[in-house]
Amino acid sequence: MRRPLGAQISHMLKDKGVDVIFGIPGVHNQEMYRGIEEAGIRHVLARHEQGAGFMADGYARATGKPGVAYVITGPGLCNIMTPMGQAYSDSVPMLVMSSCLDEIAAVKGQLHQMKDQRAAADTVCDWSEEARSATAAYGLVNRAFTEFQTQSPLPKHIQVPIAQLEALADPAPQVKNAVRRMGVDAVDVASAVDKLKKARRPLFVLGGGAIGATPHARVVLAKLAAASYVTYAGSGIAGVQDPLCFGSMLGTTSCVEELRKADLVICVGTDLAEVDHYRSELGHQAPAIHVNLDPAVLSRARAGDDKHLADATAWFAAVEVALDGHQAATDWQVREVSDARARGRAEVDAMYPGIGEVCDALRDAVPADTMIYSDMTQIAYTAKIIWDMDRPGHWHHPTGFGTLGYATPAAIGGAVARPGQPTMAIIGDYGFHYTMQELGVAVELDLSLPIILWDNGKLKEIEDSMVRAQIAPNAVIARNPDFCKLAEAFGAKAIAPKSLAALQNAVTTAFASKGPTLIYITPDLTR
Template sequence: MAQGTVGEVLVTLLERRGVEMVFGIPGVHIVELYRGLKASSIRHVTPRHEQGAGFMADGYARATGKPGICLLITGPGVTNAITAMAQARADSVPMLVISGVNPVATHGHEDGFLHELPDQSATMGSVAIWSHTLSRAEDLDRVVERAFTAMTQGRPGPVHIEIPTDVMAQRIEVPPPRAADPARRAVDAEHIAAAVAALGKAERPLILAGGGAVGAADDLVRLAERLDAPVITTTNGRGILGGHDLRVPASPSFPAVQDAMAQADVILAVGTQFGRTDYDVYDAGNLPKIACLIRVDCDPMQMTRGRVPDIPVLGDAGQAVARILVGLDGKAASNDGAAWAARLRAEAHGSLSASYKTSIAMIDTIREIIPGARIVGDSTQAVYAGNLYADIDQPRGWFNASTGYGALGYGAPAAIGACLGAPDTPVVCITGDGGLQFVLAELGTAMDELAPVIFVVWNNNGYQEIERYMEDNGIAPEGVRPSAPDFVAVAQAYGMEAEAIDGLEGFAAALDRAHKARAPRLIEIRID
């Protein structure tokens, strides 16, 4: 049989699993894993910082539905990526981080080797759903298999494989190809029957759709139509019913939406964690009682978190929704669902502040000027507004880091990853003057990769949301006005075309110019 180094065989195994792109920064502790990469079909993208690599992998995964892959050095390389891994875990995003680690014999001794951690695998295991040290080169194939299984067969999330530097160069046989097993956990027939029975009798059904429902979007639309049920989408589920009369693109934290949940006689929740940042963003602690909750989730542990269901449906969302749809064949519902959804949209939007309505108008402008654009956000005022209400026209068309872990600096690198993963879909990044400064150098990555992301910088001169929160709670604002650079000049220093506008009056025209350029562009919106 053919042989190769661990690094060469690793590249082969990744190719076999359909990996098209890796995000990483080479270093002496990992160069052996790069052996064979240049001659492969896998594209390597070099960010400016390992956190950027993690966020790019996250954006790639959300845009494509495939795992995002990082290749990082031991020590500071992996610890720099922990923030991105924590965001991926909170939002159930599949990410594989492959790193180096010092030779096996040095582990646990703390003899002062370069990039040494007391226990790197344990450090990574605090955020990864699975972390493994490849102590024996011949175990590489099954370890990679376990990593992909962990990422894709249960609740998705980040996994980590570390390879000691003395193992990387060892030669092993290239394992024979084998068929991948894409099967997800099969749903239980009794649970499906119970869900069908409850929904079949429902007179006022409601559907909650989270990020885990994205892969079941088409069948979920048909199920909503059969039930005549409004569909409330969380941040990561936004766009599943884009443009449909039954859509409710509003946060479940709205009082009007919570009232609707209390009025429903049966609620079907698909792929949603019932996390506080979606369902109780104001931390009011007054989530409504639910008469009958059917919950579809691929993770049995997740069923015990948030809201415990009356009827659990454990398994893949796509399988579950499809089988429920078949079970309800022939049901003719007339529940005035479209009228109910229209009232919810109006009540939710009407309860927003004037400043948030301005932000949402900007998001609407993006959709009008660039139909079908994917909008990737950072933690910034305009994105907070959109998470409360944004009428997105497609699944995977809106995601950001303002829910779950809530990392700052996510937007720009995640947008680059999304753009590279799905280059036929236009990408607009909404980021703030504070958040962009966390990852400002990644503008250079966009130029290197010719990723035509439009970076929209919402410049309100600091951390305005935090400043207002401090004022509202009687705290003298401090530390909320960091100075910003000339963003246009910085972008131009990387060779990127850029312009600044005052307020939103000229935004549509600037956006149109940027879109027609088909190249990385930056638009700074200066907010008074």
């Protein structure tokens, strides 16, 4: 049946498998809301568009499906641009649908008017386009979902003029999106396998793009007796019991020494960005093989390195088959890996004294299969290095864009995506200020969500950086509220444990409770 285009878009998204939309309605985008309930889609009302964007991001990371958000013209789109930038830097599939004004060049002073909101959004996502007809809107949605499935997943923005949202339109045509990603080249695989068989010290670097390849990757690592590092996004790909896995310690100084022992480095599903290792380059000297879906990433590899444009799962599956019958012969020793991990842990403990023990206590208290969303805070910087995940895709951090305020709303999105399964947020006192209002959403949805709030009373990482740069610390302390009373005012539970044992009890209780629990901790926790 013919409906206003805004309603038809919701029906089309439902046909694409969308079951949840995050957002905030307004007079400009209300036609997009006409069809949500009719289409059978759940809507989660955020308290701010930034929160809606982070929820969509958290939902996407938890499910692998695109997170979808509806926002209004102008300020609504501007408010969600930070989450869009975060999703872009971390390769998270997100679709932002917004309204836009019908005319901006000849008319001034309109509600929510911007000079060029499409171009503004284009700076923080894969592409930003305007649909000036129903046909264009349907085509752009199809394009977005096709690219989510066949390319490196990146956020997209589609804006639709208000008059078009209100105009009657035929239903979207039924189009089945492609589901096959880039395959593998047989010659590339044969070349890689030949080099892998000859290598005495093969070393894999596994990134978030290889999460889907985990079963195959673990078999390949075992067949080769290869050593491995995982990026923060790739944590858990190599088995936690793998004695030749160095863990998420690419950013430690001990890593460079180990990388230089390798005679072949294989980087799969990772951009090897600055935020993966915080050096100008990875630090290896051996030849390398790079496997990635993004040609831009491959173009940055060193001259002479092998570059395979391929999906990580398909590549590892092909290599696994080609290695059948291979007898591993490696010079890597379990002791040298464990020694390197110990040096890395000592380095982290020296940088963040006492925090490692808190992370250890948290790790021992959370249930299996807990999905964790962390923020830009020293407790997370410590944990994501020393906390070995037993499964991939369960630790999510705003690694690239590095925005504050990510963890709380992203964890809400993750909890919505995984009802009945454990989800936890880790956030600092300053980051909590950015999106604290979204606590109301967690209360409204009765989410059993522990929120670990680390309060060191300042922007400690910035203070430490200033001191290292011989700058007198300035503007790093803000007066905090009583966070526990604040949480209770929202209707959440709150507890302030004073010891590591009490912290563990609080976490256990929070997971079993109905509704969110703020767990307030400080560096004064007793051991």
